[in-house]
Amino acid sequence: MKMSKFGAKVFFLFFLFFSSTTIWSQKIIFLKGTVNVANKEEGPFLTVTKGHNLALGDFIKTGLDSFAIVSFPSGSTLKVDPDTIVEINEIEKEGDDKSATSIFRLIRGAILTKFIKGEDKELIVENEYVALAVRGTEFFFGEDGGEAYAAVNSGEIAVINKGDFDYESLKAGNALVIENKKDLTKPESFEWAKNLNWGSKEGTVGQSSGFRSKKLRALRNIEIAKKIQNLRQRRKQNFQGKFKNRIQRAQIRKSARKKFMKSQTQGKSKLKKNKVQNFKNKLKKRGVIKRRRN
Numbered sequence: 001m002k003m004s005k006f007g008a009k010v011f012f013l014f015f016l017f018f019s020s021t022t023i024w025s026q027k028i029i030f031l032k033g034t035v036n037v038a039n040k041e042e043g044p045f046l047t048v049t050k051g052h053n054l055a056l057g058d059f060i061k062t063g064l065d066s067f068a069i070v071s072f073p074s075g076s077t078l079k080v081d082p083d084t085i086v087e088i089n090e091i092e093k094e095g096d097d098k099s100a101t102s103i104f105r106l107i108r109g110a111i112l113t114k115f116i117k118g119e120d121k122e123l124i125v126e127n128e129y130v131a132l133a134v135r136g137t138e139f140f141f142g143e144d145g146g147e148a149y150a151a152v153n154s155g156e157i158a159v160i161n162k163g164d165f166d167y168e169s170l171k172a173g174n175a176l177v178i179e180n181k182k183d184l185t186k187p188e189s190f191e192w193a194k195n196l197n198w199g200s201k202e203g204t205v206g207q208s209s210g211f212r213s214k215k216l217r218a219l220r221n222i223e224i225a226k227k228i229q230n231l232r233q234r235r236k237q238n239f240q241g242k243f244k245n246r247i248q249r250a251q252i253r254k255s256a257r258k259k260f261m262k263s264q265t266q267g268k269s270k271l272k273k274n275k276v277q278n279f280k281n282k283l284k285k286r287g288v289i290k291r292r293r294n
Contacts, residue, residue: 132160
């Protein structure tokens with residue numbers, strides 16, 4: 001039986017609605033100050049307001065005195081600190097891997113995440129050098145002054161060097177320093193981590209994590225300076241498991257995307273030069289441009 005034109009239109013609109021609600025399911029539930037969002041496929045950063053829906057591939061950028069809280073369908077939340085840029089994305093399922101993996105890529109700044117693991121969802125948080133493998137937990141990840149820091153309030157995460165897959169398991173109540181943003185140190189209980197503003201629900205919080213506040217920065221510097229020699233005394237461990245494969249896939253996709261964009265730019269430039277040269281040759285044949293004498 002053939003579908004009528006009206007029925008086809010209804011089905012098409014329903015399909016679009018269903019697709020959009022599936023993809024655009026995370027949104028900004030709270031913000032303070034100026035918050036901008038951009039998608040790499042669609043153009044520049046635009047200022048957004050509370051309730052703005054986010055798509056995979058979106059970048060969130062906060063101002064110096066701004067922050068935002070993003071909610072996800074699973075109940076997970078992401079607090080984006082001031083002066084931060086973070087990308088929200090995903091690695092698709094592949095082969096025997098039954099879980100799609102969400103990715104938060106920290107370009108700069110700091111984030112505080114309460115992640116609720118779904119049946120088909122897991123999370124990797126990363127910067128250029130380090131990845132955090134997450135399974136249902138509340139944790140912090142941020143950069144300040146050339147160093148990176150991770151802390152866990154509940155649950156457990158693995159902090160992994162993406163270069164050699166050296167890792168540390170970080171449990172609730174502990175934090176660690178990542179020197180030069182890639183060299184891991186031993187986990188330790190720190191007061192600066194305990195004093196982070198861990199709340200992430202609207203109505204209970206009106207502040208960022210406080211990670212780069214003068215008070216916590218001073219406390220952090222004092223604590224780490226006292227313990228740093230001992231924190232560096234650790235034995236390297238090699239990370240294994242399904243998260244390793246996902247981190248590698250994320251890196252391949254990232255490098256492949258850069259290579260593709262570079263090839264596209266080079267290709268367009270070469271094509272443009274060829275067109276210009278062909279046009280000049282035609283003008284020479286017509287005598288418009290005189291041929292150079294040897």
